[in-house]
Amino acid sequence: MTNALKPIHFKPKNGVRIVVWSAFAFILFALPALFTSSFALTLLCLTGIAAVACMSYNMLLGQTGMLSFGHAVYTGLGTFVAIHAMNKIVGGWAIPMWMIPLVGGVAGLAFGAVLGYVTTRKAGTPFSMITLGVGELVFASALMFPEFFGGEAGINSNRTAGKDMWVNFGLSFGPQLQVYYLIALYLFACTIAMYAFTQTPLGRIANAVRDNPERAEFVGYDTRWVRYLVLMVSSFFAGVAGGLTAVNVEAATADLLHGVRSGSYLLFTFLGGVGFFFGPIIGSVLLVFSLVVLSEYTKAWQLYVGIVFLIMVVYAPGGFSALIMLNLRRVKYGEWRKMRWPYAGMFFFGVFALWGMAAIVEMAYQLKVVEGSGAALTVMKVPLNCQSTASWLIALAVLALGSVGFEYWRRKFVAVWDSGEERIAEAIKKAEAAIV
């Protein structure tokens, strides 16, 4: 998050930027060719939607410093309005299906304008508490109005409706591949729009409000108005993500609005990293991976995610994107080689510690279901028995050994890292002196 002051050069054509965006577009275009199975395509669709949602969330958390516990309200309400719009298409309205995400976006914007007016009255911690309360309010209300939200069962729609209308250009949106390209297109457009937003005066002032609200106020900006505007823009993009969900799954249930979903946007956006624009995209990949893939392997996946999250908050508050960028910086200054051994040691013992922990957790879970599915289980190919003392002792021993080894290498790593930091600071100082 902290940028060292750099001399600003006027660059009319930013070559790097063109390369990066073209590469992004190419990757989005080529991914279905690499991952051809229908399961992979489903994952890609979910990831694309989550990326839009997480980036819109990062507008609040990373760029304006607003920790919201109620972001699913805007994505979820976007989905519901979009589903109703889709049902209007089924009923014969001539809205092109590819505009449904925009309908969701407008709905998100509208709800952001109404609810955000209340929530943005406060900043900081009170803002977080209020978003939580408003999120609960919306979720509980959803069950009270079955006419609109469909009660427990939710409401369904059909994305192939209106496929014969000329406005759809012959696209039926029946095949998942068409849906993927729709999502990819929206993801690309939204990413550009959200990146452009960070460069606008409002985006800059949002950063000022994040870093020093008093000063921003003193310079003459109404911080509450800034928060309100950013929240509306953010909920527009959240609504777009909700609309994409509507097209993707063709159904909406009340748990789209639930606090757990808001919590997972927060969790994974943070894990991806709030300090860099691309951080939430990493977060969305992790989100879909945990929710869909990890949950297949273990029932305790939320515990693992929670523990990883705790460790990251304490030791790497910049998230994975900051870890990547910090290591790239090491490479740039030729410091990375010195860290090879500490990294290898930490990885080696980390695997053991992780295995020990996972074995204990999985055996504890297995104890609950012994009657149904027996006491035997395997943790990463190692057969264990949750009712035998030996298994527990092995797991504990491996965990202890792994932890001790990890801590040993971690201390070495910290020493190497800190000395490297000093050398880099010196190198930067020298470079600056050379310019002057």
Added chain:
Amino acid sequence: MSVLNGVSYGLLLFMLSAGLTLIFSMMGVLNFAHASFYMLGAYFAYQVSSWSNFWVGLLIAPILVALLGGLFERYVLRKTHKFGHVPELLVTFGLSFVILEIVQLIWGRTSVDYPVPPSMSGSLFKVFDSTFQMYRGFMMLVAILMLVCLFLILKKTRIGLVIQAALTHPDTTEALGHNVPRVFAIVFAAGCALAGLAGVIGGNAFITEPGMAQSVGAIIFVVIVVGGMGSLAGALVASLLIGLMQTFAVGLDWSFAGGLARLGMDITAETPGYSLLKLKLSQVAPILPFLLLVVMLVVRPKGIMGTRDD
């Protein structure tokens, strides 16, 4: 009768929000996991009382919760202090996640049978036809005792004096030779103990299940915002208000439609907004605290007794 039930529920809410307010006003940390400590209190008490009896649980469970809270403050929360308030809030958010999963890991995903002790399960007295449960009376007694103790400790003892000083002038207090981080840890542990105690007596009055933290967590946040951030007196007023409001609302089946029909208006399913009008007060009871929050923010953003308007 509803009044007494409402007051006892309100006092329980206050026990929770008092600890949260103390921690918040002292350290500036909103302990997102506060309701999780409440849940832990209930589960510890259930476990201890299944081994021995309720009274031992009443004594041990809050101490265990306080220990866990203190350890968390010392070894996790303190490390994030230098990063600012957002990571502090995030770390407690992560903790609430982990506690929920561990509780499910140990005690399962369904509710556990944590009964009211037999000596307390009778009724205390009768008014007209409805009875007032003896256990409700006990809850009120514990809550009030705790309130008095809290007040006396804060106002009359030396440690209370140091806490009050550290609240407003941490640097000066530190300069005078007091270990402010340790005071923080003590306050955090004490706040957790209050939550744990509330869990012990609330867990069997209501229900002990993994969802209990989330259902009460959002409401104590409402209490704190409505009462005014960092104001203990405000938290008391707001807890009682919400406790009474919810208890009354559950028992009433008023609706706009019924009221308008009494006024001679013809309300049918075709009337615009019928789905809103037909809602009974008992149906909207769960969202009343949150509606109160919204109304309060629009009318008086600083809360009932708040002094800060940020």
